[in-house]
Amino acid sequence: MFRFFENLNDPYAPYEAQDRPPTRLWPFVWSYLNGFKALFLWSGVLSVFVAAIELWLIYYLGRLIDDLVTTGPADFWQVHAVELVLVTVFILFARPLIQALDTALLNNSIIPNVGTTVRWRAHRHVLRQSVNWFENDFAGRIANRIMQTPPAVGEATFQAFDAMAYAFAYFIGAILLMSSTDPRLMIPLILWLGLYFWLVRWTVARVTPASQAASDARSAITGRVVDSYTNIHAVKMFTHHEREELFAKEAIEEARRTFQVEMRIFTRMDAMLVFLNGLLIVSVVGWGLYLWTAGTATVGVVAAASALVLRLNAMTGWIMWALTSFFQNVGVIREGMETIAQPIELLDNLGATELQLSAGKIEVQGLTHHYGRGKGGLDRIDLTIEPGQKVGLVGRSGAGKSTLVKLLLRFYDTESGRILVDGQDISDVTQSSLRRQIGMVQQDTALLHRSVRDNILYGDPSASEAQMEKAAAQAAADFIPELEDKDGNKGYEAQVGERGVKLSGGQRQRIALARVILKNAPILLLDEATSALDSEVEAAIQETLSDMMEGKTVVAIAHRLSTIAQMDRIIVMDEGRIVEDGGHAELLEKKGLYASFWARQSGGFILTEEAAE
Numbered sequence: 001m002f003r004f005f006e007n008l009n010d011p012y013a014p015y016e017a018q019d020r021p022p023t024r025l026w027p028f029v030w031s032y033l034n035g036f037k038a039l040f041l042w043s044g045v046l047s048v049f050v051a052a053i054e055l056w057l058i059y060y061l062g063r064l065i066d067d068l069v070t071t072g073p074a075d076f077w078q079v080h081a082v083e084l085v086l087v088t089v090f091i092l093f094a095r096p097l098i099q100a101l102d103t104a105l106l107n108n109s110i111i112p113n114v115g116t117t118v119r120w121r122a123h124r125h126v127l128r129q130s131v132n133w134f135e136n137d138f139a140g141r142i143a144n145r146i147m148q149t150p151p152a153v154g155e156a157t158f159q160a161f162d163a164m165a166y167a168f169a170y171f172i173g174a175i176l177l178m179s180s181t182d183p184r185l186m187i188p189l190i191l192w193l194g195l196y197f198w199l200v201r202w203t204v205a206r207v208t209p210a211s212q213a214a215s216d217a218r219s220a221i222t223g224r225v226v227d228s229y230t231n232i233h234a235v236k237m238f239t240h241h242e243r244e245e246l247f248a249k250e251a252i253e254e255a256r257r258t259f260q261v262e263m264r265i266f267t268r269m270d271a272m273l274v275f276l277n278g279l280l281i282v283s284v285v286g287w288g289l290y291l292w293t294a295g296t297a298t299v300g301v302v303a304a305a306s307a308l309v310l311r312l313n314a315m316t317g318w319i320m321w322a323l324t325s326f327f328q329n330v331g332v333i334r335e336g337m338e339t340i341a342q343p344i345e346l347l348d349n350l351g352a353t354e355l356q357l358s359a360g361k362i363e364v365q366g367l368t369h370h371y372g373r374g375k376g377g378l379d380r381i382d383l384t385i386e387p388g389q390k391v392g393l394v395g396r397s398g399a400g401k402s403t404l405v406k407l408l409l410r411f412y413d414t415e416s417g418r419i420l421v422d423g424q425d426i427s428d429v430t431q432s433s434l435r436r437q438i439g440m441v442q443q444d445t446a447l448l449h450r451s452v453r454d455n456i457l458y459g460d461p462s463a464s465e466a467q468m469e470k471a472a473a474q475a476a477a478d479f480i481p482e483l484e485d486k487d488g489n490k491g492y493e494a495q496v497g498e499r500g501v502k503l504s505g506g507q508r509q510r511i512a513l514a515r516v517i518l519k520n521a522p523i524l525l526l527d528e529a530t531s532a533l534d535s536e537v538e539a540a541i542q543e544t545l546s547d548m549m550e551g552k553t554v555v556a557i558a559h560r561l562s563t564i565a566q567m568d569r570i571i572v573m574d575e576g577r578i579v580e581d582g583g584h585a586e587l588l589e590k591k592g593l594y595a596s597f598w599a600r601q602s603g604g605f606i607l608t609e610e611a612a613e
Contacts, residue, residue, distance in 0.1 A: 005108035009036060011116035020343040021125065025334060028341055029153060032118045039110055043161045046102035051169035053095055055177050058311065060087065062304025069299055106161055115154035122146050122340045130346035131411040140226025142339055144219045149336030152329040159329070163322030170315065174308055182291060182301050188283035189309075195276055196316065203269045203320070204327050210262040211331025217255035219335065224251045230498070266324065273320055277313045284309045346413060348430045355429040357437045358422050359387035360522045360553035362408070367417035369407055370576075377403045379576040381417070385569075390554040392564045394594060395573035401557045404573075405525050408555065410434055421523070439521035443528030443557075445512040447500030452480055453492040455500075455511055459518035468492075468518060474544045475514035479507055517548055524549060526556040570594060 013035060022028040033040075071079055123146055134142070171193060178185040228235060228244045235244055288305040291297035364383040371377050378400045385391050393401040407414055410426050419426045426434050439459075447455045456468050463471075472480055483494035485502065500508040516524070526545075546566075558564050565584045572580035572587065572594045580592050587594040 001104070002108055005104045006112065008109045009039060009113045009117075011113045011120055015121065017121075017124065017128075019347055021341045023337070023341050025330065025337070028337055029156075029333065032121060032153065033114060033157070035117070036110060036114065039105065040161070043102070043105050043110060044165050046098065046105060047161055047165040048169040049098055050102050051166050051173055053098065054311075055170065055173040055308075057091075058304055058307045059177055059180070061307055062300035064300070065303045066298050066300030106158065110161070111154050111158050114157050115150040117150075118153045119146065119150035122149060122336075125340060125344075128344050129342070130344075131406070133342070133345050137339070138223030138227055139230070141219045141223035143226070144222035145336040145339040148215070148218075148332055149340060152332035152336065156326050156329040156333065159322045159326040163319055164326065167315070167319045167322075174312065177308065178305065182288075182297050182305075184291065185284060185288060185301075185305050188280070188287055192276065192280045192283065195279075199269065199272055199276065200320065200323055203265060203324055206265045207262065207324050208327045208331050210258065210265060211328040212334050213331075214255065214258040214262050215332045215335040217251065217258045221248065221251040221255055224248050262328075269320060269324070270317075273316060277316055281309050281313060346410070346431070349428055352428055352430045354433040355421060355424060355426075355437055357522055361385065361387045361420075361422050362523070362553060362555075363420040363423075364404075365418050365420070367404075367407065367414055367419065369403060369412065369415045371403075371412075372415075376400075377576055378407070381576075381578060383571065383578060383581075385553055385555065387553055388551055390549055390556070390566075390568045392567035392570045393555065393557045393573060394564060394570055394597060399573040400576040401573055402527065403576075405440075405527060405555065405557065408525065409438060409440070437521050438523045438525060439516040439519045440525040441509070441512050441516050441527065445500065445505075445508045447496045447503070447508055447511060449496070449498045451489065451493050451495055452483065452511060455496060456492075456514045456518060459515035460520070463518050468514075471514040471518040472511075474517050474547070475510045476544065477507070477510040477514050479510075513544075517544070522552055524552045524554045526554065526558065528558055572597075 015035075018031065022031055067080060068076070126142060126146060175186055175189060175193075178189055224247055228248065235241065285302075285306050288297060288302040292299065292302050362383075362385040364381050367378055367381040367383075369377045370379075376398065381400075381404065393404065395401050406412060408419060408426075410419075410431055413427065421429075421434070421437070448458065453468065456472060457463060459471070460467075480494075481491045483503075484490045485495045485497075487495070489495060494502075496502055496508075496511070500511070503511070554567075556564075556567065564570060568583070569581065570584060570587055571578055572592070574593060580587055580590065580594050582590070588598060589595075
């Protein structure tokens with residue numbers, strides 16, 4: 001039975017991804033929940049049925065009391081036996097069945113799948129964001145919003161059907177019940193409902209912004225704490241424990257302050273609600289007693305009215321908390337929308353095609369990119385790299401080398417100019433097809449918190465075991481069989497830790513090299529690819545690097561002379577421009593900027609002027 005209800009909706013069903021999600025709350029929520037329309041309809045209908053049954057029981061109780069008064073004990077069973085048997089059967093069997101269907105639909109069909117749908121689609125949306133988008137936020141805050149928004153949507157949905165739909169039907173039914181027993185009893189009930197809904201409106205108007213502020217504060221804590229944990233080596237090395245404690249304490253205290261504001265609202269609400277409920281009991285029961293003493297109402301009417309207001313007294317607190325919980329979750333959703341509802345920054349152009357790579361020629365034409373600041377980055381770069389050519393990039397820090405590489409990968413869109421690969425503008429091809437043709441090894445190698453095998457196979461998940469091990473051998477990763485993690489996993493099964501923290505810098509770099517070797521892309525980008533290797537290990541893999549570069553178009557950023565001097569061309573950059581272009585010997589003869597770097601070399605590295613001073 002559970003499986004039937006759990007499978008009424010598929011949270012992973014295909015859907016049309018939105019590059020620009022709705023920025024208003026309810027269109028945003030509905031964009032995720034559109035596939036639940038039929039389930040919501042049935043859940044609403046069943047909630048009304050459940051409320052109607054509860055009210056009917058109160059009505060029947062009043063009628064039963066009147067029957068007891070008007071029918072003597074001797075004749076009671078003879079007159080009402082069949083009716084009582086039918087009511088008993090309904091209460092014991094039909095009522096639990098309807099209640100069970102309502103609960104199963106809500107608890108097993110809607111709530112788990114709503115949260116899963118929102119989490120799955122939100123994660124997919126965020127993964128499509130650009131590198132620049134991630135660089136402008138805390139990873140911890142992004143993750144926190146992805147984690148807390150789906151349960152908030154699920155909880156808000158639960159409250160909408162479990163409490164709000166039920167309460168609406170119950171209140172309407174209560175008015176109808178009062179009108180059917182004695183219309184005069186509607187007067188105090190309607191007056192009370194007016195005051196109750198005023199209190200609801202007062203609470204909601206204050207709790208929604210307070211809840212969003214509290215949710216923002218909680219996300220800030222997560223962002224700061226995760227930032228400290230991610231950079232724990234720097235924290236320990238500089239012994240800034242107290243500084244990090246204070247950094248977190250500021251956010252924790254702000255969360256406490258916002259939570260206090262939220263709780264003050266609830267305390268005021270609770271006090272006012274107790275007073276209103278007392279007013280309801282006194283007015284309805286007192287009015288009923290007055291009508292009975294005046295001979296215009298039966299004992300059953302007074303009993304039904306008393307049972308109804310006592311039930312409402314018990315319900316109103318639950319309904320109020322359900323409503324405030326609903327709007328608390330709305331506040332959490334609004335806060336999550338600050339991340340999840342952001343448009344995708346970097347999109348494939350309309351009609352983008354797959355990159356058709358034939359030779360690997362790269363052309364850079366009038367390329368300018370200043371990161372929107374008007375300075376820094378690149379300024380009117382023109383460059384042609386022939387197929388199979390190995391080009392080294394040299395320059396001071398901030399000269400624009402890494403910017404050029406990032407633009408080749410289309411991590412950013414160019415501000416002006418264009419880049420062509422085999423005559424195709426990279427802005428007119430899909431990002432995935434472009435990056436499939438490019439292998440890159442970075443200076444700051446970060447591995448996935450998975451096994452060594454998973455990290456190497458990231459280069460080509462379809463590769464065989466033999467191909468993976470061959471790539472590792474080519475990268476001089478002979479340390480892998482000796483690895484063992486805290487759970488006893490060994491060799492290729494050993495977990496490398498977050499960002500590969502359990503490995504040395506050289507070990508991380510060699511696994512990254514193995515990953516790129518396995519990818520075997522025709523264009524190769526090296527950003528200080530051997531910077532983390534000692535001289536002995538570097539010498540061991542230089543031949544591998546040479547083999548890996550054979551037949552490929554290569555762009556290498558490096559200061560290590562053993563890499564730069566062997567390039568076909570060396571491009572010297574300064575202040576975002578190309579200032580020198582030629583072979584190693586040719587540039588030395590020019591006695592320009594490259595020659596000055598060479599003259600200041602030390603320990604196998606080219607030093608910039610700043611480093612030499």
